[in-house]
Amino acid sequence: MILATLLLVTQVAAQDPRLERLDPDARSAVAAIVDSAHGIGLPVEPLIQRALEGATKGAPSARIVAAVRRLTVDLGTARTALGTNAVPAELEAAVAALRAGATPEVLAHLRDVRRPPLTMALSVLADLVASGVPADSAAAAVLALAPKARDADLVEFRRAVERDIALGAPPAAATSVRVNAGANAVFTQGSDPGNPAPPRPRRP
Amino acid sequence: MFERDDETTVERVIQHLRRPVAIDAGLDARVMQAIAKAPPQRRRVRPLWPLLAAAAVLAAVLIARPWTRSVPKADTLQFVLIAPQAASVALVGDFNDWDPARAPMQTAHGVWATMVRLEPGRYRYAFLVNGVEWRADPSAPAAKDDEFGTPSSVVTVGGRGS
């Protein structure tokens, strides 16, 4: 069963019909990258999605191939930092965090202090940086909150920081104030601590 | 802040209450597990084979469906863009192969919306307006690695259900 599965999946990229949306040059290059990524155990879906994004946006083949190649490398780095037990969702979020400026050490530290999945924690780190928070402040904040905060708390933290920044607070200051306030607080949106249910359906 | 006209108030209440409410999709698994334990009452005789068959079907369902014993919880999210002048808006992203045909959005009064169920993960996405214009989601974190030259946003589903 396992052997049959392995034989099947070596053909994964060649058969993925979605790649037909790419130009022939891009298609064969991307297929090759996807196959070798798969060969070393990296998730291929993010690579395919990146290629399709490029295709939909009409990007030149060379740029698509470069993007897929870069993502493969970064997924590898993420996996080294998080370990082979990391699931694809975590690896993708880890790539975002790395590209935002988090170091592999930060990722490894996060892995040590927080129960998996780390997806949201890594994402929030990357999103904070995207809002203007310096990478080391964002990393410090997420690491401080990581041991105890639920995913929803981290999201709420990120939103609170973004609101403060929008109101004019310096990003690093906004982050540290919120971390200090948040370390002991309950991050539910309501005043009733007995109800942890998050909003559904929610917005990004 | 609240409407002065009472009739309008009630109409707004109704509109608010009519909005879809997404229920935790894990409920499906719980229901299926509960019914696997006790097949429908009309069965008087319980030979082993039908029970095994039902168990096999249930196992197949559990394997095929996203909700499994290993807990990762999908989430249903609403995506919204306010674009009163647009003739069409599509939501495209890592969750639908960036294919504009997959998630055309519905509009009411210039507000475009759609709901998508997402497995845990971090997804880049954007809105494609009138088939040509790329817009990020103003209410979502920006996707910083914007290597194709157009703005994108990010949405993350953590996988722990909260």
Added chain:
Amino acid sequence: MGIGRVEPSDADLVRRIRAGDTGAYGALVSRYRDRLGRYAVHMIGDREDAEEALQDSFVRAYRSLARCDDPARFGAWLYGILVNRCRTTGARAARRRRMFVQDAQALDGAAHADTADRLEWTDAVDRALARLAPDYREAFLLKHVEDLEYEEMAELTGAGVSALKMRVKRAREQLQKYLREAEHV
């Protein structure tokens, strides 16, 4: 993936289930989960309790599937089971728990641009709804949210049509009153 599929009808699925394909019930659950969930959440006012009522209703419906006389109307039949089940959770309606429904931002129109305002308003609505007597709330939701005809409501609830019309009317009046009060807090 992403390919359009023709969905089997409720009657098809019920037939398959009765023939032994238990897994087919999953499709019915998915199909009705959110729609019935909406009623349960608003009626009960507590998401966890609502999900429990919903789950119980689905299980009960499965177990008594033989008693569903018209498989094509499975949804309505399931609905009746849910309405009844929601009544037994009545005592907990007194407990005010914060309940989150979909963010109404986009569809609320221009009146409430500010998120805080909007959340306050939706909270006031939730509280007002919770204050209604259960039979008023039930009638109001069935009529105005679930769009049932009074005759259908009479079947589901066992009450007469004129009694139901009165309950809906009272519910509207009381909601107006509670929301006016909330405005002046």
